[in-house]
Amino acid sequence: MSWYQHTFRLPSFKRGFHLITHLIESNVAEIQKVGIGLAHVFIHHTSAGLTLNENADPTVRVDFESHFNKMVPENAPYYRHTYEGSDDMPAHIKASLLGSSVTIPISNGRLNLGTWQGVYLCEHRNHASGRRITVTVQGE
Amino acid sequence: MSWYQHTFRLPSFKRGFHLITHLIESNVAEIQKVGIGLAHVFIHHTSAGLTLNENADPTVRVDFESHFNKMVPENAPYYRHTYEGSDDMPAHIKASLLGSSVTIPISNGRLNLGTWQGVYLCEHRNHASGRRITVTVQGE
Amino acid sequence: MSWYQHTFRLPSFKRGFHLITHLIESNVAEIQKVGIGLAHVFIHHTSAGLTLNENADPTVRVDFESHFNKMVPENAPYYRHTYEGSDDMPAHIKASLLGSSVTIPISNGRLNLGTWQGVYLCEHRNHASGRRITVTVQGE
Numbered sequence: 001m002s003w004y005q006h007t008f009r010l011p012s013f014k015r016g017f018h019l020i021t022h023l024i025e026s027n028v029a030e031i032q033k034v035g036i037g038l039a040h041v042f043i044h045h046t047s048a049g050l051t052l053n054e055n056a057d058p059t060v061r062v063d064f065e066s067h068f069n070k071m072v073p074e075n076a077p078y079y080r081h082t083y084e085g086s087d088d089m090p091a092h093i094k095a096s097l098l099g100s101s102v103t104i105p106i107s108n109g110r111l112n113l114g115t116w117q118g119v120y121l122c123e124h125r126n127h128a129s130g131r132r133i134t135v136t137v138q139g140e
Numbered sequence: 141m142s143w144y145q146h147t148f149r150l151p152s153f154k155r156g157f158h159l160i161t162h163l164i165e166s167n168v169a170e171i172q173k174v175g176i177g178l179a180h181v182f183i184h185h186t187s188a189g190l191t192l193n194e195n196a197d198p199t200v201r202v203d204f205e206s207h208f209n210k211m212v213p214e215n216a217p218y219y220r221h222t223y224e225g226s227d228d229m230p231a232h233i234k235a236s237l238l239g240s241s242v243t244i245p246i247s248n249g250r251l252n253l254g255t256w257q258g259v260y261l262c263e264h265r266n267h268a269s270g271r272r273i274t275v276t277v278q279g280e
Numbered sequence: 281m282s283w284y285q286h287t288f289r290l291p292s293f294k295r296g297f298h299l300i301t302h303l304i305e306s307n308v309a310e311i312q313k314v315g316i317g318l319a320h321v322f323i324h325h326t327s328a329g330l331t332l333n334e335n336a337d338p339t340v341r342v343d344f345e346s347h348f349n350k351m352v353p354e355n356a357p358y359y360r361h362t363y364e365g366s367d368d369m370p371a372h373i374k375a376s377l378l379g380s381s382v383t384i385p386i387s388n389g390r391l392n393l394g395t396w397q398g399v400y401l402c403e404h405r406n407h408a409s410g411r412r413i414t415v416t417v418q419g420e
Contacts, residue, residue: 080339092334114183
């Protein structure tokens, strides 16, 4: 049984949905040492999230951005938390809808994702710095 | 400390929300060997999800389907990812809203769910094959 | 490698979003014994949820309540599960949108949350009793 934990900062991404599977794998080489286990990927922020979705066609990620902007609009008349900009309160709500972490099985030294699954960074702010991520790997 | 991991395919379900707690339990007998632990249930797809919700009245699951179809409609004018059918892009968005995995405490050899909690397969495609699931159990 | 698991009941909270990070920490002192690990916080109910979000300005939590009430309204004409009150079916849907658990890295004896992250109880019923929570801590 082994535990590995790495905290690192992603590069800065523009508002939208972005594939970061390769950045998880390159920052956490110990995944390769685990036969059966789990990888927990966590984002230390409240205006960006993580999710798993389609890793091939970039229009899926464009449609995510369009839909979340409609489902959680800016400048809703009922928002009271407005002093950090019109993108801030929607960013908080989107972050909770999508979640702050994903947990992925590890099998035979690899993230055991489906063929079409990738890890998305869900960046909801217009001008965010690189987001801080902690990956915790455990297994045997 | 023990680890168990099983991958299996669910039967094919029609579009909608379906209770699958019993299929998790029957495919992962080792849950009974764990006094304190966790079960991580993961779906290897991007157009279906997993969630926990009410396990008794089937109308709850019918209302889930009605509400998600309204909240994430087909044929939204802003969708660009349309070539896999009108049910495809909404399926991706619903999958991320609900999530690709659930993690459940294990206590005294049982999934420690609330009285009214069950595991739902959230099937968002009209004609899907049986979905692939990996359950990872760890504990002592 | 150690496992700790505690089940406890939160005080009764009114409908809305409430910071409960301190109640997790005070009920699970063993977090302090873990150098690298994970804390899994689970709610045994289907009409309340858990999420991570902004821990400072209370208007964020007020805006969550406003937005979720609009996104998942009471008395939608398509609801069939209505006999437990107009707040019941929306509560089930909100619970699945937000999720039944959060998993948080533990580093050096502390929940390794971001500066602005706190654990929210998402209470969706008008008159709920104290909710039952199980926290499972593992690590080394």
